[in-house]
Amino acid sequence: MKVTIDAERRIGVRDRMLYGQFLEHFHRQVYGGVFDPGSPLSNGDGLREDVIEAVRRLDVPILRWPGGCFISSYHWLDGVGAEREPVFDKMWRVEDPNTFGTDEYVKFCRAIGCEPYICTNAGTGTQEEMSDWVEYCNLDHEGRYARMRIANGSREPFAVKYWSVGNENWGAWEIGAKTRDEWGHFVREAAKMIKHVDPTVELSAAALPDVDWNLGLLRQCSDYLDWISIHQYWDAIHETNNASKFDQVVGMMTDLDGNIVKVRGLLDALGLSDRIRIAFDEWNLREWYHPKAVTIEQGVTKDEYLTPRDGNDDNSLYTMADAVFSAGFLNVLNRNCRSVGMACFSPLVNTRGCIFVHPKGIVLRPTYFVFDLYANHLGDVVLDDWCAGGDTVTVADPSGADVTVPALDVLSTTWEDGHAVALAVSSRDRARAHGMEISLDELAPHGKVTMLTLNGPSEESYNDIGHTDVSIATRDLGAYHPGMRVDVDPHSVNIIEIQR
Ligand code: AHR
Numbered sequence: 001m002k003v004t005i006d007a008e009r010r011i012g013v014r015d016r017m018l019y020g021q022f023l024e025h026f027h028r029q030v031y032g033g034v035f036d037p038g039s040p041l042s043n044g045d046g047l048r049e050d051v052i053e054a055v056r057r058l059d060v061p062i063l064r065w066p067g068g069c070f071i072s073s074y075h076w077l078d079g080v081g082a083e084r085e086p087v088f089d090k091m092w093r094v095e096d097p098n099t100f101g102t103d104e105y106v107k108f109c110r111a112i113g114c115e116p117y118i119c120t121n122a123g124t125g126t127q128e129e130m131s132d133w134v135e136y137c138n139l140d141h142e143g144r145y146a147r148m149r150i151a152n153g154s155r156e157p158f159a160v161k162y163w164s165v166g167n168e169n170w171g172a173w174e175i176g177a178k179t180r181d182e183w184g185h186f187v188r189e190a191a192k193m194i195k196h197v198d199p200t201v202e203l204s205a206a207a208l209p210d211v212d213w214n215l216g217l218l219r220q221c222s223d224y225l226d227w228i229s230i231h232q233y234w235d236a237i238h239e240t241n242n243a244s245k246f247d248q249v250v251g252m253m254t255d256l257d258g259n260i261v262k263v264r265g266l267l268d269a270l271g272l273s274d275r276i277r278i279a280f281d282e283w284n285l286r287e288w289y290h291p292k293a294v295t296i297e298q299g300v301t302k303d304e305y306l307t308p309r310d311g312n313d314d315n316s317l318y319t320m321a322d323a324v325f326s327a328g329f330l331n332v333l334n335r336n337c338r339s340v341g342m343a344c345f346s347p348l349v350n351t352r353g354c355i356f357v358h359p360k361g362i363v364l365r366p367t368y369f370v371f372d373l374y375a376n377h378l379g380d381v382v383l384d385d386w387c388a389g390g391d392t393v394t395v396a397d398p399s400g401a402d403v404t405v406p407a408l409d410v411l412s413t414t415w416e417d418g419h420a421v422a423l424a425v426s427s428r429d430r431a432r433a434h435g436m437e438i439s440l441d442e443l444a445p446h447g448k449v450t451m452l453t454l455n456g457p458s459e460e461s462y463n464d465i466g467h468t469d470v471s472i473a474t475r476d477l478g479a480y481h482p483g484m485r486v487d488v489d490p491h492s493v494n495i496i497e498i499q500r
Contacts, residue, residue: 001390005412005421005440009384014337014413016061018330019375020117021348022282024068025100026092026290027309033349033357034108035100041361045107046099050362054355055112055348058371062115062162064281064344065105067091069294071167072123072175076102076133080152091175092293093305102136103149106158115162117281117344122166122186122206123176131193134163138198162342164229164281165190166206170213173294180213184220191224202226204279209262222272227342231282232259234325241289241311246459246491249285249321250428251397254405256332264339277341280333284345285325286352288312312351315363315464320456320491323366323470327426327493330374331411334382345371356464363463366470369454370493373472377452377495378422379413385423390436393429407434408488420447423496430459430491437485440498447499449477451486459491 023029037046066074073090079101089096102118109116118137120130132145137158139146146157165187169178178186187205194203204227207214214228234252235244244252260278267273289311292299299305326345333343345367347353354368391407411424421440427433454472456462461469477486480498488494 001406001408001410001434002388002437002439003410003412003423004386004388005383005438007383007414007418007421011335011382011384012338013416014334014380014382015341016059016380017342018333018337018340019058019060019371020062020064020281020342020344021060022064022068022344022346023066023348025066025070025074025089025096026068026288026347026351027312028350028357029347029353030100031097035104037099039359045104047108047111048357051349051355051357052111054362054364054368058368059375060112060114060348062117062342062344063109063112063348064117064119064164067119067167068282069167069174071119071121072169074121075125075129076121076136080136080148082152092290093298102133102158103152103154106137106160116158116160117162117164118160119164119167120190122169122178122190123174127186127190127193130165130190131197134160134194134197134201138201161200161202162204163194163201164204164206164227164279168208168231169206170208170210180216183213184216187217188220188224191221195224204229204281207263209259211266214263214266218266218270218272218276222270222276225276227279228263228267228276229279229281230259230263231346232280233284233287233346235286238287238289238294239291241308241317243286243317244321246319246321246324246430247395248398249325250393250405251395251403252285253325253328253428254397254403256329257336260332260336260340264336267339273339278339280340280343282344282346283329284352285322286317288351313356315356315365316462318352318365318367319462320366320459320470323370323454323493324426324428324491326367326370327374327424328409328428330370331409331424334411334413337382358465361465363465365463366454366456369470369472373452373454373493373495374424377497378411378424379415379420381414381416383412383414385410385412391429391434407432408436410436418500420500421498424494425488425496426493427488427490433487433489435485435487437483438480438496438498439483440480447480449480449484450497451475451477452495452497453489453492454494455489455492
């Protein structure tokens with residue numbers, strides 16, 4: 001493959017919020033994840049300091065919370081104040097102690113240095129309850145809820161800028177699901193009250209790549225919305241936990257931008273693309289494992305629906321397949337940065353997250369290092385490079401049909417100050433290395449070339465407690481010269497940085 005780069009051929013400037021994360025009250029993401037007051041590894045606020053340190057390295061820009069399906073029967077007042085009453089979470093069928101609520105969430109966001117992004121209850125909740133939450137977070141002192149926040153110890157407003165109305169309210173599994181005809185009006189009334197409390201907030205609403213649903217929403221609410229929210233998971237294993245292997249995962253990567261194209265098309269058709277952007281605020285290769293939860297038939301015994309959730313904690317499931325997929329999807333998000341302004345990996349810790357948290361420490365899964373590479377070593381100006389020729393790899397797609405994809409997936413970037421060019425290159429070939437010629441003569445770079453390679457001994461390599469097979473190696477490739485060739489290892493994710 002030959003990749004030709006022209007720093008003037010710019011697709012756009014990537015919003016740093018494409019590297020966002022998601023945290024839900026599910027299994028051990030919150031309790032036993034980021035929040036563990038009894039742990040010697042936690043600070044005075046009960047937040048795990050080793051988690052905070054690892055997350056800060058990723059420079060996470062935004063953290064969506066508290067759900068996800070959980071939100072659709074959550075009442076935020078249960079999670080504030082001195083006395084917290086445990087509540088039965090009707091979605092995930094467990095008792096939520098409510099000891100981690102809005103104040104603790106905002107403290108966690110401050111600790112990791114990111115923007116809060118609150119998803120509100122459009123299932124059993126009301127528009128007034130949503131706007132009361134905005135009062136609690138954003139009003140200075142006016143009214144009962146701002147005064148409540150002050151009484152709870154926070155004199156200054158939390159200044160939560162990003163809010164979403166609802167989560168997947170189009171889905172039959174969602175508590176308090178809405179019909180297409182109900183949704184637009186419901187969101188409009190919520191948006192009206194929220195913006196009456198704080199007209200400076202940016203507002204999203206639950207949507208999906210469906211013209212009818214989105215048309216109903218946008219026709220009634222486009223004047224209130226700044227974002228439209230969609231989600232996607234590719235490996236459909238929420239009932240089985242039977243994680244697809246490397247080649248199967250590559251077979252899922254042929255249409256990664258399909259849903260973005262569908263939603264953008266409607267925004268374009270309605271003339272809204274310059275004002276409403278896509279918030280891809282839940283994405284992961286793997287569905288979360290929670291058998292008999294999002295089905296009509298609910299499990300009866302805990303062994304049927306609750307204890308199997310520990311299967312998400314099997315770190316051997318998260319391999320270089322997850323890393324190569326996540327790099328491929330981050331490339332798609334970057335290439336679509338003019339219409340996708342936010343994305344949240346789902347979730348941040350435990351379940352399918354990039355960090356596994358256990359009582360004595362943490363494990364950095366392969367996807368953690370992908371975010372480390374992209375957040376810390378890629379430019380924010382996305383270039384329209386030209387990839388010619390190159391090897392391909394043929395694998396079976398989910399239907400079993402053969403699909404042929406380029407062996408290497410390349411994203412080219414630079415910085416506004418032009419000090420370097422950085423390429424993200426991942427290999428979808430689990431067996432062979434592939435050569436790549438880099439042509440950026442126009443940039444006449446004279447600087448050195450550095451290659452950071454995330455990999456393990458095989459495509460199935462993973463990290464676990466006391467077992468580190470996946471890590472980043474750094475190589476100095478010397479000075480750039482015209483026609484420079486680089487070999488890309490199988491099943492690897494790489495950043496090639498070329499100083500100018
Ligand atoms: O499997 C987890 C769920 O996936 C989230 O709670 C929801 O938003 C999505 O459907």
